[in-house]
Amino acid sequence: MAKEDYEVVMGIEVHAELSTKTKIFCSCPTTFGAKPNTQVCPICMAMPGTLPKLNEKVVEYAVRAGLATNCEISKNSKNDRKNYFYPDLPKAYQISQYDKPLCEHGYIEIETSQGKKKIGITRIHIEEDAGKLNHDDLSGGALVDLNRAGVPLIEIVSEPDFRTIEEVDAYLKKLKSILEYIEVSDCKMQEGSYRADINTSIRKKGETKFGTRTEMKNMNSFRSIIRALEYEINRQVDVVDNGGTIVQETLRWDEVSGKTFSMRDKEDAQDYRYFPEPDLVAIKLSDEYINEIRNTLPEMPESRKQRYLDEYKLSEKDAGIITSSKYLSDLFEKAGKISGNYKAVNNWIISDISRILNESEMDAIEIPFDARQLAELVMLIDNGTISSSIGKKVLVELFENPKDPKEIIKEKGWIQISDEGAIKEIVLKIIEANPQSVSDYKAGKDRALGFLVGQAMKETKGKANPQMLNKMFAEELKK
Amino acid sequence: MNITELTVHELQEKIKSKKLTIKEINNAYIERIKEKEPEVQAFITPLLEQAKEKAKTIQEKIDSGEKLSDLAGIPIGIKDNICTKGVKTTCASKMLENFISPYDATIMNKINAENMITLGKLNMDEFAMGGSTEYSYFKKTKNPWDLTRVPGGSSGGSAAAVAANMVPWAIGSDTGGSIRQPASLCGVVGLKPTYGLVSRFGLVAFASSLDQIGVFTKDVRDCAMLLNVISGYDELDTTSAKIEPKDYTKSLQKDVKGLKIGVPKEFYGEGINEEVKKSLEEALQKYKEMGAEVEEFSLDIAQYALATYYIIACAEASSNLGRYDGIRYTYRSPEAKTLKEIYKKSRSEAFGTEVKRRIILGTYVLSSGYYDAYYKKAQQVRTLVMNKFNEAFKKYDVIITPTSPTTAFKIGEKSTNPMEMYLADICTVSVNIAGLPGLSVPCGVDSKGLPIGMQIIGKKFDEETIIKTAFAYEQETNFRAKYKPTFKGGVR
Secondary structure, eight states: OOGGGEEEEEEEEEEEEOOOSBOSSSOOBOOTTOOTTSSOOTTTTTOTTOOOOOOHHHHHHHHHHHHHTTOEEOSEEOOEEEEOOOTTOTTSEEEEOSSSOSEEEEEEEEEETTEEEEEEEEEEEEEEOOOEEEEOTTTSSEEEEOTTTTOEEEEEEEOSOBOSHHHHHHHHHHHHHHHHHTTSOOOOGGGTSEEEEEEEEEEETTOOSOOOOEEEEEEOOHHHHHHHHHHHHHHHHHHHHTTOOOOOEEEEEETTTTEEEEEEEGGGOOOOOOEEOTTSOOEEOOHHHHHHHHHTOOOOHHHHHHHHHHHSOOOHHHHHHHHTSHHHHHHHHHHHHHHSOHHHHHHHIIIIIHHHHHHTTOOGGGOOSOHHHHHHHHHHHHTTSSOHHHHHHHHHHHHHSOOOHHHHHHHHTOOOBOOHHHHHHHHHHHHHHOHHHHHHHHTTOTHHHHHHHHHHHHHTTTOBOHHHHHHHHHHHHHO | OOGGGSOHHHHHHHHHTTSSOHHHHHHHHHHHHHHHHHHHOOEEEEOHHHHHHHHHHHHHHHHTTOOOOTTTTOEEEEETTBOOTTSBOOTTOGGGTTOBOSSOOHHHHHHHHTTOEEEEEEOOSGGGOOSSSTTOSSOOOOBTTBTTBOOOSSSHHHHHHHHTTSSSEEEEEESSSTTHHHHHHHTSEEEEOOTTTBOOTTBOOSSTTTOEEEEEESSHHHHHHHHHHHBSOOTTOTTSOOOOOOOGGGGOOOOOTTOEEEEEGGGGSTTSOHHHHHHHHHHHHHHHHTTOEEEEEOOGGGGGHHHHHHHHHHHHHHHHGGGOSSSSSSOOOTTOOSHHHHHHHHHHHHSOHHHHHHHHHHHHHHSTTTTIIIIIHHHHHHHHHHHHHHHHHHHOSEEEEESSSSSOOBTTSSTTOHHHHHHTTTTTHHHHHHTOOEEEEEEEEOTTSOEEEEEEEOOTTOHHHHHHHHHHHHHHHOHHHHOOOOOTTOOO
C-alpha cells in the first residue's frame, strides 16, 4: 500500500524544567552548567534519613501552565513514587504524580497549513528530574552528577491528536511559546530544559483502532524531531507493507546515522510500582489561590499577535513569527518603543535575526544583545550614521561580541561618509579609473551607474552614503 | 549511692545540690558500660572517649558559671538508625557498615542543643525490621533480666542499655512496636508518640507512614522530660504536626479519678500468655481502686491490623530501601562488574534475610495487578482501624492492653520462624496503623521473673493523658523498687 493509505497517529509527552530558583524538594540552586556535584545536599543526594519538602513555587508554576493550556486545576492532588533503579536516580524512586495530577483536560490551539486545530492536553503533573551520567574516559565507566537531581519538571501529556508532522511541529512550538510567555520555563532545548517523547503509530485509513506505538525518547531539537518522525513513519509503513508487525518499543533517535534504534521493548517494560508518597502531605489548593494565579497570567501570544496587527500594522505572517517567542516579542516591543521605528525592528527580526538564529540553531532566549542595542542599530541607520549594509555587519558583530552599536562602528571605523567633498573626491576617482563604464552610461546603459556606485562602495569599504553617491555620480556623469 | 541506678530527674537533683558532677556521672556510666557491655552487647558504636571529652568541656563551662540547660551533661544512648554527624549510622546492616552521616537528625540537633552527651549508637534489628534484635548484622543483644533471652526489638539495644543501667535513657524508633515491645520485655518505660509529634528528619526510613521516634526511660517522669526535648514541628519534615509545644511534665499527676479506661477484649484472648493476662487484670483492678472507670469493649477490626501492617510496612520499605544500591555510600560487592551486578550482588550480599523477605513482600504487593488486592485494600482497612479507634475514644480517655503477648523469649526461639516473630507485634501494630501514641509501662513479672508491660494507648496528640495514666500507676505500684534485672544465665 502507498504511504497515503495510512493514517499516522502521534501523541506527545513534553518535559519542561521549571525556572524556579531552587530544586523541588530541597533548597539547592537549579543553575545549569555548574561543576558536577556542587549543587547538591543530603536531600537531593538521597542520604539515608532525609525527607523531601515540596517547593511551593513548583505548584504555582504548574498551575500557571495548566491555566495557560485551558486545564482544570485539581484542588486535591498528591505526589506518588515511581520506583526504578538507575544510577542517576539516587532514591531509586522518582517523586512524581500518578493518579491525581495537578492539571487535567486542557487543550491548546495550533495553526498549520490545514488551518486551526485543537490539541487535547490529557494532564500536566509535577515531578523531579534525575541526575546525569557522564562517561569517564579514564576508567571507561560512568560518573554520576547529581546537580540536576531534583530540578523541578512538569510533564505535559497530550492526547493522541496529531496526524501530521506539521501538527507536531506547530504544537511543540506553540507549547514552548506558552511556557515562555507565562515565565515558568526558559525552554532552552539545547540544555534539555524542553524535551519531548513522541509516540507514533500508523493504521489504515478508516480504521478506528490505534496501531501499536513506538516511543521516541528525549527529543530536544525541532529539526531532529521532523527528521526522526519522517524516518519512523516510513519505517513503520515499510514494516507493515512487508507483512510485518510493529513492536511496542522505546526508541532512540541517532542524529548522525539518521535512524532510530531500539532502547528496550515491551518485554523489559518496567513495573514502576507507583504508590502515594508517604513523606509528603496531600496538595490542597483553594479557589482563591487558583484565581489569584489566573488573574496574574500575562498576555498570551494570540492577543499580542492581534495587537501587532492592529497597532503596528505588521503582516499576519510577521506578527505570527514574532509572537511565537516571548523573547522575540519582548525584543520587538522594547526596541520598537526606544527607536520609534517598529517597522524597521520588525524587518530586522524577521530577516537577519531569524536567519542567524536558524543557522546557528539558537533559541531566541540566547540572543546575546538587548533591545536597547537593537534600537540603537535601527536609529544609526535612520539618522544616516551607517548604511543598512553596514547595519548587517553590525548585527553579526552584535551576535558575536555584543556591545553598543555606536562603539562597534567606532572601533571598526564603519561610520558612513556623508561629507560632500569626500564623496565627490571618490566619485571623480572612480570615473577616472573606469572610462569604459562612463562611456557605456553615456551610451544609455543605465546599468553602468550601478557598477560605478558599487566600485565606490568597494573603495570605501561600504562606508559611503549610497544616496549621495547615486546623486553625485548622476550629476558628474551629466557634465 | 549507685549513680547509674538513678533516673535522670534524680541525677538532676544531685547535680543541683552539688552532690554529683557531670564528670562523675559520665565516668560512672562509662565504667558501667565497660562492666556490662560484654554480656549485654547493646552498643554498635560506643562513644566513650568522646563522651569523656564532652563531659569535661561541659563541666568546665558549668564551673565557669555559664548557664546551660538543666539537661546539660546528662548521658543518652541513640538507636543506630538515627543520623549522627561524623559518627557511623549503620542501621545494624552490612549495607551501611561504614556509613557516616554528613548531617545530624533534627532530634540530634535538639539533644545536642541541650548539651546532652551521646554515649553510643545502640543495636537494633537490621533496618528496624524484627522483634528481637537478633537480625542485627553485628551482634545479638541480650536481655538483662535473663541473658539467654532476647531484649525484644527492633530497638533492643536501647531497651537493654536502659535496663542494664548503661545509659539513663535512650532514643528508639517504633514502626510496629519497636519501642513498646522491647520496653515491655526489658522492664522499662517506652513511649511511641503520635505520628507527627517528633520530626522524622534523620531517622533512616523503614516505613515512612508508620515510623516514629520515641523514648526509653527508667520512669514516667523521665519519659515526659525527654519528650519535651524531642517533640515539635520541624519544617524539614512536612508530615510533622504544627501544634503548640507542650510541657509534658505538667501531666505527672497521680489523680485518675473518673478516668475512662477502655479494655478491648480482643487483646486479652487467644495467643496472649496467661501470666501476662493476669498481670494486666491486676493492673486494671488497681486503676479501679484508684477511682478510674474500666470498661470492656470490642475492637474487632484489630484482627486485621497485623496483615494490614505487614502489607503497608513492607510496601514502603521496598521503596525506601531502594537507595541502598551499591552506587554511593553503601556496601558494593567487590565481585560486581556490570551495573546489574552492582545492584544484584551488593544487595544480595549486604541485606540480611529478614530485610530481603520484606523487600520481596513489599515489591510484590505493589506490583501491577496486585496493588488493588493488597496495598489499596490495606489502606482501606487502615482507614477503618482509625475510625474504630476514633469511635472508641469518644467513650474512653485511654485504651489499655498488654504490650506484648509474651514475656522475653529465648534467643533463637523465633528467629527462624518469621510468622511467629510477626505475631510478637500483635498488640502494638494497630497503634501505628492508626497513628496514635502508645506507652508501655512495667506492670509486674511472670513466674520466671521476667517483666510484663502494659500498653496505654491515647488519642492523637494526647500524650498528656497517657503520661498521667502511666504516672499514677507507677507511683502506686513502684515496679522499679521491687524488681531489678539479674543478668542471670550469662556467659562472659
